[in-house]
Amino acid sequence: MDLVTQISQSIPAILFFATAALAVVAAFNVILQRNPIYSAIALIVVMMALAGVFLTLASPFIAAIQVIVYAGAIMVLFVFVIMLLNVRAEESITDKVKYLKFVAPALFIALLAEVGAIVGAIDAVAKPAISANTVADPSKVNGTVESIAQAMFTTYLLPFEATSVLILMAIVGSMLLAKRETPEEAKMAYDAARDYREQAD
Amino acid sequence: MLPVSFGLALLQTAEIAGAPLNIKLSWCLALSAVLFTIGVAGVLVQRNVIVLFMCVELMLNAVNLTLVAFSRFLGDITGQLFVFIVMTVAAAEAAVGLAIIISLFRNRETLNVDEADLLKL
Structure with a gap:
């Protein structure tokens, strides 16, 4: 070649x-x-x-x-x-805690070393088992719209619908959370809390 | 460390003389682990709640990369469907989380997580 x-x-x-x-x-x-x-x-x-x-x-x-x-x-x-x-x-936390500036890079390098060791171990071990490092038959796995839609609307239809419900809940929840109270609503909530406290006393 | 491990992987591949260089599963996993680690480091170091949220998104992206890589190398489309659903959940999470951040800012006039610690013992 x-x-x-x-x-x-x-x-x-x-x-x-x-x-x-x-x-x-x-x-x-x-x-x-x-x-x-x-x-x-x-x-x-x-x-x-x-x-x-x-x-x-x-x-x-x-x-x-x-x-x-x-x-x-x-x-x-x-x-x-x-x-x-x-x-x-805003000021970084390292401005307030001086030693973090020196500890954090050391910890990060230690984590990266672990990653490197694991990658080496994978290359050394995993070759025969399921031939994890070789590319599978490309015609079998291609993430085209067709192959994904096929699986999504047959095998995984229920998770897909559940995700739709989740999105709907997120829309309603975020509108409720970000809504600003009008002064009347705030006064009503304040009065209700005061009445509750008086009854409790 | 990262260039070293990638360089070692490249050397191993180059031993097979004349063969083209193919993407390996372990490279994808290493990239994903590095991105996830950077995301965790961001969550620990940063104090701005919006940046913390962006670091969580970074970690989600790293996990997505793992799923796509396994989907590719094990010959199964399910991993990519999982990524699709993770993205949907991330969108919902972003919408709700940013709404919480807006209402936090309205009540506290701050985005520093150290100043919103009422639930701390």
């Missing part, structure tokens, strides 16, 4: 590394920024990069709804709330 064929067949892996590196850098940006709006923008970058990873894993439908639902709908909601509340950049 010549070099050109080898490189052209390795393009998914190269794309995977590029998007994975982008995702990790942006994820660090999410937790290191002090201004929430910059964290939100970095999180959008993480989600777009993960959509790229999903594409390299042959899941175009999941990649599409990752962009539409996460990067589109949910992050717009976040940015909207940040803008609405006019949040100012």
Whole structure:
């Protein structure tokens, strides 16, 4: 096999590394920024990069709804709330507790070392069992809209409907939570509480 | 650490001379673990409730990556359906959570979680 064929067949892996590196850098940006709006923008970058990873894993439908639902709908909601509340950049907890600045990186590096060890162990052990590291037959697993819809509306119809009910509850709940009380309602609640206290006494 | 482990994986693959480089399950799991760890670190370090919420979303994304990777490498579409449902739940959670944040800000005029600790013993 010549070099050109080898490189052209390795393009998914190269794309995977590029998007994975982008995702990790942006994820660090999410937790290191002090201004929430910059964290939100970095999180959008993480989600777009993960959509790229999903594409390299042959899941175009999941990649599409990752962009539409996460990067589109949910992050717009976040940015909207940040803008609405006019949040100012607050001081980090590391300004108050000095030693955390030195403890946190050490703990983080220890966790990453564990990840590295586990990854090495997987590559060393899991080869024969279910051939977990080889790509399964690509024609069998492709996350197209057709194959996902087939499973969603036959085998997994009940979970799908349950999710619809959950969304409905979330809509009603968030409207109730975010509703501002009118002065009359506040006075009624205050009077009711006072009457209850008087009866209890 | 991450480039080191990825580099080792690459070296192992390159031993098979001339073969194209395929994505491995362990790379996806490593990326997912790293993103999840960063999310946990954010929850521990940050004090702004909106950023805490974004770190939770980051952790959900890391779990989604695991599900998609296993769906791909074990040849089963169920993992991707799971991701779809996780995304729906995340959307519902974001809506309710942001409503709670708005009403918290209205009552307390703050977004710092250390100043909203009435339930703390």
